[in-house]
Each structure stands twice: as structure tokens, then as C-alpha cells.
Amino acid sequence: xxxxxxxxxxxxxxxxxxxxxxxxxxxxxxxxxxxxxxxxxxxxxxxxxxxxxxxxxxxxxxxxxxxxxxxxxxxxxxxxxxxxxxxxxxxxxxxxxxxxxxxxxxxxxxxxxxxxxxxxxxxxxxxxxxxxxxxxxxxxxxxxxxxxxxxxxxxxxxxxxxxxxxxxxxxxxxxxxxxxxxxxxxxxxxxxxxxxxxxxxxxxxxxxxxxxxxxxxxxxxxxxxxxxxxxxxxxxxxxxxxxxxxxxxxxxxxxxxxxxxxxxxxxxxxxxxxxxxxxxxxxxxxxxxxxxx
Amino acid sequence: xxxxxxxxxxxxxxxxxxxxxxxxxxxxxxxxxxxxxxxxxxxxxxxxxxxxxxxxxxxxxxxxxxxxxxxxxxxxxxxxxxxxxxxxxxxxxxxxxxxxxxxxxxxxxxxxxxxxxxxxxxxxxxxxxxxxxxxxxxxxxxxxxxxxxxxxxxxxxxxxxxxxxxxxxxxx
Numbered sequence: 001x002x003x004x005x006x007x008x009x010x011x012x013x014x015x016x017x018x019x020x021x022x023x024x025x026x027x028x029x030x031x032x033x034x035x036x037x038x039x040x041x042x043x044x045x046x047x048x049x050x051x052x053x054x055x056x057x058x059x060x061x062x063x064x065x066x067x068x069x070x071x072x073x074x075x076x077x078x079x080x081x082x083x084x085x086x087x088x089x090x091x092x093x094x095x096x097x098x099x100x101x102x103x104x105x106x107x108x109x110x111x112x113x114x115x116x117x118x119x120x121x122x123x124x125x126x127x128x129x130x131x132x133x134x135x136x137x138x139x140x141x142x143x144x145x146x147x148x149x150x151x152x153x154x155x156x157x158x159x160x161x162x163x164x165x166x167x168x169x170x171x172x173x174x175x176x177x178x179x180x181x182x183x184x185x186x187x188x189x190x191x192x193x194x195x196x197x198x199x200x201x202x203x204x205x206x207x208x209x210x211x212x213x214x215x216x217x218x219x220x221x222x223x224x225x226x227x228x229x230x231x232x233x234x235x236x237x238x239x240x241x242x243x244x245x246x247x248x249x250x251x252x253x254x255x256x257x258x259x260x261x262x263x264x265x266x267x268x269x270x271x272x273x274x275x276x277x278x279x280x281x282x283x284x285x286x287x288x289x290x291x292x293x
Numbered sequence: 294x295x296x297x298x299x300x301x302x303x304x305x306x307x308x309x310x311x312x313x314x315x316x317x318x319x320x321x322x323x324x325x326x327x328x329x330x331x332x333x334x335x336x337x338x339x340x341x342x343x344x345x346x347x348x349x350x351x352x353x354x355x356x357x358x359x360x361x362x363x364x365x366x367x368x369x370x371x372x373x374x375x376x377x378x379x380x381x382x383x384x385x386x387x388x389x390x391x392x393x394x395x396x397x398x399x400x401x402x403x404x405x406x407x408x409x410x411x412x413x414x415x416x417x418x419x420x421x422x423x424x425x426x427x428x429x430x431x432x433x434x435x436x437x438x439x440x441x442x443x444x445x446x447x448x449x450x451x452x453x454x455x456x457x458x459x460x461x462x463x464x465x
Contacts, residue, residue, distance in 0.1 A: 016373065023369035027361075028418060034366075041362045052308055060316050127364040128310035129371075130329040130432075131415045134364070135315075163366060170366065177421055202423065203325060203431065265319040 030180065032147070039165040046124060046168035050138045053124040057268065113228035113235035116273040119143060123267050124168065133176035137270060140167040148232050150273045156238040156261025157226060158270065174207060175200045175264045184227040185209055185239055187218055187256060194227060195256065197239060204257070206243060212254040218245050224258050234275045295461050303356055306333040311364070322435040329436050331404050332443055334375060336451055338382055338400045343455040346383040353379040374410045378403045397448050404440045408433055
């Protein structure tokens with residue numbers, strides 16, 4: 001049917017679908033960095049966004065303060081009850097810290113997986129589309145942010161840096177579904193149990209920690225932290241608390257449902273963590289990965 | 294000055310969407326509901342309806358690309374969906390008569406099409422794995438209600454703005 005191919009609109013539609021598939025294919029693969037036009041556009045919009053976000057932050061902060069004032073009395077009561085324990089706890093922590101330092105000096109190990117340089121940043125944007133849960137922060141390559149760094153708030157881990165441009169970077173939240181986004185974690189108990197944070201239940205708003213050996217004893221309320229193994233994440237960042245434990249699909253491993261410590265919705269300032277201890281032989285490891293594919 | 298009015302308006306809405314999800318509490322329509330604003334797209338559809346198909350589709354493509362690069366980092370989803378739905382809307386408009394009420398209905402239907410299109414695409418590339426029924430309850434209805442409210446509030450000012458824009462172009 002020659003008429004079929006003469007139809008201009010149909011041709012345009014077909015060509016645009018081909019271009020669409022090619023573009024999605026280009027951008028969905030694992031990229032070490034964004035192409036320069038993308039970086040340029042992101043930096044420009046990032047600049048505009050940071051201009052806008054400062055005054056809005058201020059206004060939002062004002063209303064939040066007002067809200068805080070209304071329940072000051074209740075909070076004060078609760079805080080007073082907590083503060084009684086604080087003094088003794090502080091002394092204890094100080095003592096343990098000194099002990100730890102001395103023992104480390106004896107061993108001759110100065111750096112640990114725990115140490116990181118904190119880099120505070122302000123959130124200037126968030127993905128309105130809500131499928132890919134991402135936020136944009138106002139610190140970029142020039143401030144020392146690198147890909148895959150862990151990002152935390154005061155209450156816990158929220159995600160990792162997905163891409164970096166000169167003046168801003170994008171953080172992928174733990175609540176976004178991405179099979180490539182796995183984080184090694186420890187469930188703290190009498191014996192530490194290792195697992196992988198993998199996936200998010202958007203209905204229940206719980207994180208899933210998978211690949212836990214089936215014999216492991218895990219109870220409700222145990223704390224989950226990052227393990228610092230194999231990644232650029234430092235050790236000991238709070239992830240959340242265990243809510244439920246269940247068998248996985250095949251009955252070989254356990255899956256723990258974890259209530260995240262951080263709130264993924266109300267994020268204003270974050271801290272990007274730069275691990276002090278270097279990643280072991282970065283170039284060789286990544287080169288090996290390429291060959292495997 | 295008149296030339297920069299439209300891009301500036303769309304840029305403002307582009308940033309407003311981001312601010313909206315950042316500051317408006319997530320449980321606005323009840324616990325565990327996800328609402329996604331499509332303010333920018335609503336304005337783009339109004340542009341298509343009141344100014345014309347050609348500028349509508351061109352602006353839709355440009356801002357779709359911008360949206361993909363800045364927020365999604367997967368180029369192609371909204372670059373394709375924005376102009377495509379704008380084109381469909383202009384086609385439907387040819388059949389129906391052009392009045393304000395029809396324009397509002399078309400805009401809401403367009404928003405629904407965009408939502409479902411985005412869901413199908415994201416499902417295809419495994420960004421999400423929730424099934425369609427869950428998606429409808431969790432996301433589709435709340436999002437549609439939010440955007441219908443936006444259409445009702447901003448519809449008339451947008452219409453006036455675009456009509457003035459046409460007059461200004463004709464006068465030149």
C-alpha cells in the first residue's frame with residue numbers, strides 16, 4: 001500500500017517512536033557521568049532553582065516555627081524526661097570514645113570505615129513526577145561531591161548521589177525503585193546480621209532488607225545501619241528499625257521490612273558523606289566489571 | 294518583553310512543580326497517597342487550545358525535554374508524551390466546539406492520558422512494579438483530583454493571558 005507510506009503523520013509518529021526508544025536506551029544505561037549538554041542545562045536550572053529556593057525555604061521555615069510553637073508545652077515535657085538520662089550517657093560515651101582511641105593507637109589503625117567528612121547541602125528541587133524519587137542539592141563537583149556518595153539527614157540515610165554536575169547534584173532516594181541500587185546493611189543484635197537494602201514498598205512505606213541468611217535471629221525493633229562494605233558508603237549510618245520479618249519468595253532467605261529513620265518527604269537540608277578511607281583499587285575493579293558484561 | 298512572557302510563565306510553573314512536591318505535605322489527600330502535580334503540562338495544553346497547535350507542540354517538546362533532563366534523567370519520556378498529548382488535544386478540539394468548559398474538560402482528560410502514559414512507560418522500563426489497580430488507587434485518582442482543582446483555579450487567568458498574547462501578536 002503506497003498510500004500507507006505516503007501518510008506524513010504516520011511517518012512522523014514512527015520516526016519519533018524510534019527516536020524515543022533510542023533516547024531512552026541511551027539515557028537508561030549505567031552512565032558514569034552525564035553528557036555536557038545535560039550538565040549545562042542542569043547547572044543553569046540549578047542556579048535558577050537555588051535563587052528561588054532560598055526565599056521559599058525562609059517562608060516555609062517561618063510557618064513551621066509557628067506550628068512548632070503550638071505544641072511546645074508537650075514537647076518540653078517529653079524532652080525533660082529524656083534529659084535525665086542524658087548526662088550519664090554522655091559520660092559513658094566519652095569514656096568509650098577514649099577507650100576506643102587508645103585501643104586503636106595500640107593497633108596502629110588510624111582510619112576506620114566509620115570516618116567521613118560531612119558536607120552539608122541544601123535541597124533546591126525535587127522531582128515532581130514522583131516515579132523516580134530524586135532530589136536536587138546545591139553542592140556539586142566543585143564542592144567535592146562524587147557519584148555514589150551516601151546522603152543522610154539528621155535522622156538517617158536517605159539515598160545516594162546519582163549524578164554530579166559542576167554546581168549541583170542529584171540524589172536518588174532509597175524510596176525509588178532501582179534494582180541497581182543495593183546497599184549493604186547490618187541488622188544490629190547480639191550477633192550482627194548482614195543483608196542488602198533493596199527495594200521499597202510504596203504502599204506500606206517500608207524498606208526491604210533482603211538476602212538475610214534464613215537462620216538469623218532478627219527481632220522487631222532492631223536497628224539497621226550501613227555496613228560500609230564494598231561501597232563508598234561509610235559504616236554506621238542509621239537506616240531504620242525492623243518492623244517485620246518474613247521468608248522470601250523461595251524460602252531460602254529472610255526479608256526484613258524496615259521503617260526508615262529518615263522522612264523521605266520533608267527534606268530541607270542534607271549531609272553528603274565523603275568516606276575518609278579510600279575505596280580499594282577503584283580503577284581495576286571497575287575495569288573488571290566492564291569485561292564481565 | 295512580550296516575547297519572553299510565555300517562556301517565563303512556563304519556567305515559573307516548571308519550578309513551582311518542584312517546590313510543590315517539596316513543601317506540600319505528602320499526605321494531603323490521606324495517608325499513603327501519591328500526588329504528582331502537572332501544572333506545567335496544564336498550561337501547555339491551554340496554550341495548545343487557545344493559541345494554536347504549532348506553538349503548543351513546540352513549547353511542549355522544549356519543556357518536555359527540559360523536564361526529562363533536569364528531573365528524570367531519562368530523556369524521552371516527557372519529550373514524547375507532552376507533544377503527543379498536546380497533539381491529541383488539538384485533534385479532539387477540531388471535533389468539539391471551542392468554549393471554556395470544553396477546554397477545561399480536555400485539559401483534565403489530557404492530564405489523565407499523560408499520567409497513564411507515564412505509568413505505562415515507567416512500567417515498561419522497570420522504574421515501577423506496582424500493578425495497574427494499585428496504581429489507580431495509590432496515585433491516579435489523587436493526582437487527577439489535584440490537577441482538576443488546579444485547572445479550575447488557574448484556567449480562567451491562563452485563558453485571559455493567552456488571549457491577550459494573541460492580541461499582542463496580531464497588533465505587531
